[in-house]
Amino acid sequence: MSLLVTGSIGIDTVKTPYGVSENCLGGSAVYFSMTAGFFSPVRFVGVIGSDCPFDLAEVFANRDVDLRGLEIRAQSKTFRWAGTYHENMDDRTTDHVELNVLAEAPPKVPDAFKDSKFVFLANTAPILQQQLLEQIDEPVFVAVDTMNLWIQGYPDDLIALLTKIDCLIINEDEARMLADRHNLIRAAKKILEMGPSVVIAKKGESGSIMCNTDGDIFILPAFPADDVIDPTGAGDSFAGGFMGYLAQTGRTDFETLKTAVAYGTVLASFTIADFSLDGLTSTDRTNIDERLQELRNITQF
Amino acid sequence: MSLLVTGSIGIDTVKTPYGVSENCLGGSAVYFSMTAGFFSPVRFVGVIGSDCPFDLAEVFANRDVDLRGLEIRAQSKTFRWAGTYHENMDDRTTDHVELNVLAEAPPKVPDAFKDSKFVFLANTAPILQQQLLEQIDEPVFVAVDTMNLWIQGYPDDLIALLTKIDCLIINEDEARMLADRHNLIRAAKKILEMGPSVVIAKKGESGSIMCNTDGDIFILPAFPADDVIDPTGAGDSFAGGFMGYLAQTGRTDFETLKTAVAYGTVLASFTIADFSLDGLTSTDRTNIDERLQELRNITQF
Numbered sequence: 001m002s003l004l005v006t007g008s009i010g011i012d013t014v015k016t017p018y019g020v021s022e023n024c025l026g027g028s029a030v031y032f033s034m035t036a037g038f039f040s041p042v043r044f045v046g047v048i049g050s051d052c053p054f055d056l057a058e059v060f061a062n063r064d065v066d067l068r069g070l071e072i073r074a075q076s077k078t079f080r081w082a083g084t085y086h087e088n089m090d091d092r093t094t095d096h097v098e099l100n101v102l103a104e105a106p107p108k109v110p111d112a113f114k115d116s117k118f119v120f121l122a123n124t125a126p127i128l129q130q131q132l133l134e135q136i137d138e139p140v141f142v143a144v145d146t147m148n149l150w151i152q153g154y155p156d157d158l159i160a161l162l163t164k165i166d167c168l169i170i171n172e173d174e175a176r177m178l179a180d181r182h183n184l185i186r187a188a189k190k191i192l193e194m195g196p197s198v199v200i201a202k203k204g205e206s207g208s209i210m211c212n213t214d215g216d217i218f219i220l221p222a223f224p225a226d227d228v229i230d231p232t233g234a235g236d237s238f239a240g241g242f243m244g245y246l247a248q249t250g251r252t253d254f255e256t257l258k259t260a261v262a263y264g265t266v267l268a269s270f271t272i273a274d275f276s277l278d279g280l281t282s283t284d285r286t287n288i289d290e291r292l293q294e295l296r297n298i299t300q301f
Numbered sequence: 302m303s304l305l306v307t308g309s310i311g312i313d314t315v316k317t318p319y320g321v322s323e324n325c326l327g328g329s330a331v332y333f334s335m336t337a338g339f340f341s342p343v344r345f346v347g348v349i350g351s352d353c354p355f356d357l358a359e360v361f362a363n364r365d366v367d368l369r370g371l372e373i374r375a376q377s378k379t380f381r382w383a384g385t386y387h388e389n390m391d392d393r394t395t396d397h398v399e400l401n402v403l404a405e406a407p408p409k410v411p412d413a414f415k416d417s418k419f420v421f422l423a424n425t426a427p428i429l430q431q432q433l434l435e436q437i438d439e440p441v442f443v444a445v446d447t448m449n450l451w452i453q454g455y456p457d458d459l460i461a462l463l464t465k466i467d468c469l470i471i472n473e474d475e476a477r478m479l480a481d482r483h484n485l486i487r488a489a490k491k492i493l494e495m496g497p498s499v500v501i502a503k504k505g506e507s508g509s510i511m512c513n514t515d516g517d518i519f520i521l522p523a524f525p526a527d528d529v530i531d532p533t534g535a536g537d538s539f540a541g542g543f544m545g546y547l548a549q550t551g552r553t554d555f556e557t558l559k560t561a562v563a564y565g566t567v568l569a570s571f572t573i574a575d576f577s578l579d580g581l582t583s584t585d586r587t588n589i590d591e592r593l594q595e596l597r598n599i600t601q602f
Contacts, residue, residue, distance in 0.1 A: 088483055182389055184506070185525045205485070206507035207522065217599050221508065221520040224486045258602040298518050300601055301559040 001140065003247035004043040004069075004113055005032045006132045007122025007236070008102060009052065013082035014275065016089070018229045024276035025054045027079065028122035028145070031233035034280045035240030035267040036120075037063030038288060040247035043116055045069035045132070047107040049076035049100060059277070068110045076101040089228045090204050109135035117141070118247040120239055121165075126150050126157040133164060141252050143167040143243055144196075145235065151178045162195035166252070169239055172209075175201040184209060185217070198257065200242075202235060210261055216254045220261055223269035223295050230275045234268040237280070241267030266291045302441065304548035305344040305370075305414050306333045307433045308423025308537070309403060310353065314383035315576065317390070319530045325577035326355045328380065329423035329446070332534035335581045336541030336568040337421075338364030339589055341548035344417055346370035346433070348408040350377035350401060360578070369411045377402040390529045391505050410436040419548040421540055422466075424448050427458040434465060442553050444468040444544055445497075446536065452479045463496035467553070470540050473510075476502040485510060486518070499558065501543075503536060511562055517555045521562055524570035524596050531576045535569040538581070542568030542589075567592045 007029030014021045029046040036042050041064040044056075048070070056067055082096035106128045117140040121129040129144060136142075142165040150158050151174060158178075162168065168191060172184055179190035184201055188211040191199045200210045205228075207221035242264035249256055266288055273279040308330030315322045330347040337343050342365040345357075349371070357368055383397035407429045418441040422430040430445060437443075443466040451459050452475060459479075463469065469492060473485055480491035485502055489512040492500045501511045506529075508522035543565035550557055567589055574580040 183527065183529070185527050203507060206504060207520075209522075209525070217525055218602070219508075219522040219525065219599055220602070221510075221522060224510070224518055224520065226484065226486050226490075228484070255602075262602045296602070298520055301519070301521070301556075301563045301597070 001117040001247050001250045002043060002115065003036060003040045003118040003120070003243060004045065004109070004116035004136065005029050005036065005120045005122065006045040006106070006109070006129075007032060007120075008079050008124070009046045009048050009056070010079045010081050011052070012080075012232060012276070013096075014230055014232050015084040015095075016230050017085070017087055019275070021230065021275035023053070025059065026081065026232060026276060028236040030056075030059070030277070031236035031271065032120060032122060032240040032243070033060060033065045034063065034277055035237045035271070036244030036247070037065055038267070038285050039241070039244030039263070041066065042244070043069060043113045045107055045109055045113065047071040047073060047101050047104075049078040050074045052078040066113075069107060069113055071107040073101055073104070076104060083232070085231060089231055092231075106132060118243055119143070120243045121145070122236060122239070123147050126154055126161040130157070130161050130164065133161075141166045141246060143169055143239065145169050145239060146174065147171075148174055148177060159194060162191075165196050167198040167200065168196045169200045169202065169235075169242070171235070172201045172203045175199070185211070200261065202238065207265065208238070208261060210257060212254060212257075214254070218254070218258045218261060220265055220295075221299060223265055223291065224298065225269060225272065228272045229279075231272050232276075233271045237271040238264035238268040240264070262292055262295055263288070266295060302418040302548050302551045303344060303416065304337060304341045304419040304421070304544060305346065305410070305417035305437070306330050306337065306421045306423065307346040307407070307410070307430075308333060308421075309380050309425070310347045310349050310357070311380045311382050312353070313381075313533060313577070314397075315531055315533050316385040316396075317531050318386070318388055320576070322531065322576035324354070326360065327382065327533060327577060329537040331357075331360070331578070332537035332572065333421060333423060333541040333544075334361060334366045335364065335578055336538045336572070337545030337548070338366055339568070339586050340542070340545030340564070342367065343545075344370060344414045346408055346410055346414065348372040348374060348377075348402050348405075350379040351375045353379040370408060370414055372408040374402055374405070377405060384533070386532060390532055393532075407433060418442070419544055420444070421544045422446070423537060423540070427451050427455055427462040431458070431462050431465065434462075442467045442547060444470055444540065446470050446540060447475065449475055449478060460495060463492075466497050468499040468501065469497045470501045470536075470543070471503070472536070473502045473504045476500070486512070501562065503539065508566065509539070509562060511558060513555060513558075515555070519555070519559045519562060521566055521596075522600060524566055524592065525599065526570060526573065529573045530580075532573050533577070534572045538572040539565035539569040541565070563593055563596055564589070567596060
């Protein structure tokens, strides 16, 4: 089934203990499309300025990514982000942000995309996520990412959005903040009362936990990594693998959601193994399926 | 096969956000025996003073725990520990410690126990663990717990001990400290080079990770808990479920070790659901096996 993503395209500068990657391609919609594209065609909605040095058509040359929703604004500049990851790779410092085009009106969803059934709204202001969602006619499964900035600064907008979506994908600390509960299971249950039928809390190297309104729970560790080179994009890659697999199967029952979480976990593990998109561009679906089987062996008893 | 434990018997006072449990029975050998006893007979080696208000024969009345290794020293006092768990239940403050009899010579292993095949040496000074181990004729599988105090203060003793054991069961932060590696997979591999053929790093509510010298990895989340009442004894309960199942089966292949980790995880979940031993005394093997199946459902895809 059709899969649409709205999110950012960024020019990233990332420092980690392994090195520096300057002015590389990043952004939530980019990581999402690169990963979801292993499973399903992707409809891409995002905006860049005229300064963007990357040709996205070339970037996605081997993926079925429909760029009719990519808007290039001649008078605007592309979103830029610079950050440093510290020794433990969990903590990061934002060194520099230029919102640029992301501070302007969001891009429009092309008419040809309005019948999309699976929708991922990457992290941005919840009021914008709602405006984007309203442009989709009859979505089947809508997943959303958000962050502490919106939970603390725009709780009413976020709570209004939550009543309109199916799945919230969120970091564990943000889940605790949103629900005002320390225990993560209790936090997830509280969030389910706010509207979504599925919530996924991401725990970094400790994996993720998924709960639904039927009381089902699924917990999966991260794929074990000797080397984490650059964690940037891990969350959006997880979402891409997750939503890509759902769109491929066209199903949203809990067993399918479990496998989708496993694919999301695998895709995130490829992303963090190299800088920028390099860990993704160097792999293929065969490698992905092999690693899914490895993840199964590592976690099943 | 025969299973022996050496460890502490304590009089604990525990404060958590849920309440206070004063002067209750605790100690590593007690939690271990209570949990391992669901699977296998246990040979108990430990020491108390004449002030101990608990009749261990009564405590273990429904378990097959052989107390011939329990020494009562008329002139000594029993180990006491008081601690407070904070809101997140991961951090705890030690309010008060009286080592008492634990600061004296360790108890002797009775002759009748010297042919034990499975051995768990609960946390104490590594030099004492080594002296205890030397009293066992031909152990098949020896597992050891340790802590930051010994890693930092007595590294030579600990490293000497590691060359003589099969399995180290340790908290993740202690694994990182011992290996001087932040990445937990790298830390585990470094520890395996020090002697043991298996290492298990415990990650609290994020479960545990087991690695062996053949390159096998197993990762299992903790059983999800809405309510953590009192985490005291979780680690020793994990070890008890783990070693109890191994002793029951008499096997130590990796598939058996995986199931043993799952049983350890389940037993820890019963322990933390109530104060002191109450979460364990109120359950039985049927409940344990049901929860093992639940854990399988929650983690398998």
